[in-house]
Amino acid sequence: MDKVLGTLNGMSYTVGDTLLELSYLIAALLFVVGLKLLSHPETARRGNLWAAGGMGLAMITTLLLHKNNSGQGIPLSNVWIVLAAIGVGAAIGWMVARKVKMTAMPQLVSLYNATGGGASMLVALLEYPAAVAGDIQSILVTVLGLIIGAVAFSGSLVAFGKLDGRVGDITKPFMTYLNLVLLIATLGMGVFIIVSPTPPAEMLWAIYTLTALALVYGVMFVMPIGGADMPVVISLLNSFTGIAAAMAGFIYNNDAMILGGILVGAAGMILTLLMCKAMNRSLINVIIGAFGGGGVAMDREHGNIKEITLSDAAVLLSYSQKVVVIPGYGLAVAQAQHIAHELDNLLESKGVEVKYAIHPVAGRMPGHMNVLLAEADVPYEKLVEMDDINPDMPNVDVAIVVGANDVVNPAAYDDPSSPIYGMPIIDAHLAKNIIIMKRGMGKGYAGIENFLFFNDKTRMLFGDAKSSIQKLVTEIKSM
């Protein structure tokens, strides 16, 4: 392993060095192939394993073959410490991942994203003092890794708190300006550190200030962003973690880190933009302008709310040919996915065709409804995407809206003053009958009146989604 193979740019390299770089190349390729396989349903699971394999390979070879600048490998005593730390992290990570409820998935994804960002932040923070004064390139990537990692860390923690119901949305008009000031201060501090000729070892106060600023900015940046925008924020933070890891990769000149990080950064950014498109909003709009209080809803006759009794609903559903369930975050909150599946099985046994219409931003993370319904064993073929179900909506006998609001609000079509005007929605209003399951008459997340509720074809079924569906199932069975 220590046999010198040759010299490059005045540095001699050994067989071990070569094998290490080779293993990074293989790891990077495994990341790419893994991500590619992950984007197709049949191969997704294999893709995940391939990517994990690449990660394991890079970890092992780094531990065995990495040398510092003076050509020393990792001493045995350090190896033990590294293994112990990995053991602790792996045990916790594995247990939580196996034990957590599927309904808590958005929180968990945020939490793991926070740990990734936190690791990047710490690595950048600890590598900074070793940088050479005036070496702009390495200080630049260190500072960028630190800022992006810190924002991803604290931002993801806030997102975790919100999804877990521990942190509320705080929206004040002045926060936009405060955030702008914080952002400028953070970037200004970053630039100051990058251009300063002082040796980094004497600039520790500056780097710690920068860390604090970036952490505060991460908190303030996510704080005002509310419920329905969460899918955008989560995938954006995910993208940040990737970019932060790539920046750290530049510190070590490590190609596996750079490629893996940028790959995730780019993929996360695409997903973010996809989510924005599904809401007809720009990314800037999501970050700066929190919903609510914005548009003044058109002054229209409200009309009357009409309730439906359980027995009427049971009869209506049993004698329908086509029923579409439109789930939203309320389904997740009530954990009504299993009972919803029982309902669709029951109806199918009576010859009713049941499908689920999935809006891309329904729920709190990209693909939230799919995960939830998959957990309840709802077959994949029953989940229909918005664009595929909409043309068929006029033929649907009953549309059941379970805990969804904004994604079925027809104001998106006909009320230019509405904040959600132009957002693609599921055309529940075109169905022949509409049953809306809701806890009460509260407005949706966006605080916008939903005229679907006042539609002549609409009947409301008030109550917790889980118990409502449960009662409905009992009612249909007793018919």
Next chain:
Amino acid sequence: MEQVLQFFFEFKDAIFIIALSIFLGIEVISNVPAVLHTPLMSGANAISGVIIIGGIILVGHANLTSFSLELVLGILALIFGTLNVVGGFAVTDRMLEMFKKKKK
């Protein structure tokens, strides 16, 4: 202008790798069906745990003769990174397993 050109030439390898990786990232996940949004995000999240390599290098070459804040933070970084990697891949696998079993 000269400085920009100079910057490009000196860091051309890095700029190449960034540009091509961005392109690759976009290509690889474009047209992903909505059903896979969550697993894809969570799998990608696990890949971003590649920062763990940095943690291994950091702690691997740390000076163990004296106790220091740097060492503690380094170990914390390593634990964080491992949580991201192991937790991320494990949870993605669990999700995908769920998607799979109902296909029978």
